[in-house]
Amino acid sequence: MSQSFYVITWTDVLVSFILVAISLGLIRWWKIGLEKTLLIGTLRTFIQLAGMGYVLTFFFRQRHWLFMVTLVSLMILIAGFEGYRREKEFRIPHYFAIVTGSLFFTVFIVLGIILKFILDVQPWYYPYAMIPIAGMIIGNALNSTTLTVNRFIGELQHRDQEIEMLLSLGAPARVAVQDPLRNSIRAALIPNINSLMMVGLVQLPGVMTGQILSGVDPLIAVRYQIMIMYMWITTVIIVDILVLAFVYRQFFTPRIQLRRHLLLKKHL
Amino acid sequence: MNKEPLFRLTSVSKSIAGKTLLNDISLRIEAGDFLSILGPSGAGKSTLLRLFNGLDSPTGGTIEYLGKPLFSYPMTELRKRVGMVFQNPVMVRGTVRDNLCLTQRWGQPSVDLTEETLVSVLSRVGLSPAILDQDTKTISGGEKQRVALARVLLNKPEVLLLDEPTANLDPQLARHILRLVHQLFEKLRLTIIMVSHDHSLLSNYTTRIAFLIGGKIVEEGAAGILEQPSTEAVKTFLAGGVT
Ligand SMILES: Nc1ncnc2c1ncn2[C@@H]1O[C@H](COP(=O)(O)OP(=O)(O)O)[C@@H](O)[C@H]1O
Ligand SMILES: [Mg+2]
Numbered sequence: 001m002s003q004s005f006y007v008i009t010w011t012d013v014l015v016s017f018i019l020v021a022i023s024l025g026l027i028r029w030w031k032i033g034l035e036k037t038l039l040i041g042t043l044r045t046f047i048q049l050a051g052m053g054y055v056l057t058f059f060f061r062q063r064h065w066l067f068m069v070t071l072v073s074l075m076i077l078i079a080g081f082e083g084y085r086r087e088k089e090f091r092i093p094h095y096f097a098i099v100t101g102s103l104f105f106t107v108f109i110v111l112g113i114i115l116k117f118i119l120d121v122q123p124w125y126y127p128y129a130m131i132p133i134a135g136m137i138i139g140n141a142l143n144s145t146t147l148t149v150n151r152f153i154g155e156l157q158h159r160d161q162e163i164e165m166l167l168s169l170g171a172p173a174r175v176a177v178q179d180p181l182r183n184s185i186r187a188a189l190i191p192n193i194n195s196l197m198m199v200g201l202v203q204l205p206g207v208m209t210g211q212i213l214s215g216v217d218p219l220i221a222v223r224y225q226i227m228i229m230y231m232w233i234t235t236v237i238i239v240d241i242l243v244l245a246f247v248y249r250q251f252f253t254p255r256i257q258l259r260r261h262l263l264l265k266k267h268l
Numbered sequence: 269m270n271k272e273p274l275f276r277l278t279s280v281s282k283s284i285a286g287k288t289l290l291n292d293i294s295l296r297i298e299a300g301d302f303l304s305i306l307g308p309s310g311a312g313k314s315t316l317l318r319l320f321n322g323l324d325s326p327t328g329g330t331i332e333y334l335g336k337p338l339f340s341y342p343m344t345e346l347r348k349r350v351g352m353v354f355q356n357p358v359m360v361r362g363t364v365r366d367n368l369c370l371t372q373r374w375g376q377p378s379v380d381l382t383e384e385t386l387v388s389v390l391s392r393v394g395l396s397p398a399i400l401d402q403d404t405k406t407i408s409g410g411e412k413q414r415v416a417l418a419r420v421l422l423n424k425p426e427v428l429l430l431d432e433p434t435a436n437l438d439p440q441l442a443r444h445i446l447r448l449v450h451q452l453f454e455k456l457r458l459t460i461i462m463v464s465h466d467h468s469l470l471s472n473y474t475t476r477i478a479f480l481i482g483g484k485i486v487e488e489g490a491a492g493i494l495e496q497p498s499t500e501a502v503k504t505f506l507a508g509g510v511t
Contacts, residue, residue, distance in 0.1 A: 165358040166370065168321055169423060170348040175374040179360075255322055256343045261284075 272335030351425035
């Protein structure tokens with residue numbers, strides 16, 4: 001069963017450029033004018049993923065826990081920096097530390113549970129499990145926090161009067177922003193919960209497709225996918241709540257005053 | 269026996285981004301005052317009012333409440349004692365009842381929200397109990413202003429800060445609201461600090477007036493100074509001119 005029946009060779013990959021060629025022809029015919037960008041994108045996909053293959057091969061040969069921990073930490077730092085960079089319109093104090101710290105915590109919890117109790121990997125730092133799962137957790141967490149935090153700031157901007165009204169009645173900061181917190185987390189979660197509802201009905205997730213194509217029994221692939229879906233929703237909930245728990249505090253002074261100037265765009 | 273004034277402001281100033289909005293303001297407010305702060309638009313009236321319940325901090329000088337630094341009080345408790353009604357009465361989504369019971373969100377056991385109390389506070393602000401379950405989207409601007417007043421009154425404040433409570437209302441409604449505020453002042457013995465850019469309706473109600481022009485208190489005294497201002501800036505302002 002586990003013999004890989006559809007092995008793609010590098011030549012096969014080159015042949016798949018035919019697909020890109022068709023796309024190129026189409027956008028040229030309709031004068032969309034993105035030929036150059038598409039070509040660059042095509043080449044970058046090839047180079048980056050091929051490079052990643054070699055890098056992963058190297059990583060997968062490593063057998064030291066310290067190497068794996070350093071690697072995952074590095075991935076988290078890069079993601080933390082990327083999250084910080086994406087929040088360029090507003091200056092949230094300590095944002096880099098908040099995102100990075102929350103990612104560390106989330107990865108520790110979710111990855112820990114998966115490696116220790118679900119996959120029961122021996123040893124726990126076995127790279128074939130640790131690297132791809134950590135990558136998935138970090139990537140999903142990063143995208144979700146970006147959405148959630150942007151939505152939260154948007155809510156603060158258009159509800160500033162309501163927030164100050166609540167403060168003036170004696171509300172603690174946490175209560176004054178309860179609705180913005182709730183709305184921004186809901187906005188991030190609803191699409192994710194929808195895909196829990198829809199997964200498998202229309203489209204197979206990419207990971208599963210890849211597994212099945214490379215010869216894995218669908219029943220095994222499905223089990224992985226179920227675990228991945230649960231991992232993914234948990235990751236998003238933990239990291240969003242954690243990030244917002246620290247972010248909302250940045251918008252208040254110790255005297256429970258709304259720091260309105262943080263709601264102005266940076267260049268002002 | 270407490271001879272401390274309710275509020276004592278000493279050389280209070282406020283600047284934001286290098287701009288001076290309030291400049292060297294010293295003011296004593298006694299319990300039982302009805303103080304009107306008058307001044308043209310942009311004079312810094314709202315900026316000043318927001319200092320009294322700690323929604324903002326001054327950048328210079330000190331504010332004392334009953335002889336102790338304002339910011340030495342727990343802010344949530346202070347803001348219950350020093351209630352505020354904003355120029356735009358903000359309603360949260362939901363009914364009038366939801367808006368009156370907002371304090372439930374942070375579990376304030378000391379705030380009485382029984383049906384009886386709600387009805388009585390509504391009648392105090394001139395609203396009928398029938399409005400309780402109406403959606404705030406369907407009530408008028410004047411009614412919103414009254415609901416906002418009722419909401420603050422449920423906290424049983426000692427001081428009421430009002431930021432141009434009549435600015436968005438037609439003159440007749442404005443008179444109603446002012447009369448209402450005056451009734452609260454007399455019946456509940458509230459101290460009132462009210463900001464306004466329109467002096468025409470005030471003289472019957474207010475006990476003290478301070479003129480705030482260009483971030484400075486240029487004149488301050490009993491209601492009588494409306495008739496005989498001593499500074500040119502105030503004369504020009506009262507005559508409806510630009511200062
Ligand atoms: N956050 C702020 N940053 C800069 N300037 C401000 C800010 N808030 C208010 N101002 C300015 O301060 C001045 C006084 O504002 P305000 O207190 O609202 O006046 P008033 O209530 O008397 O009309 C205005 O010129 C206003 O533009
Ligand atoms: Mg104002």
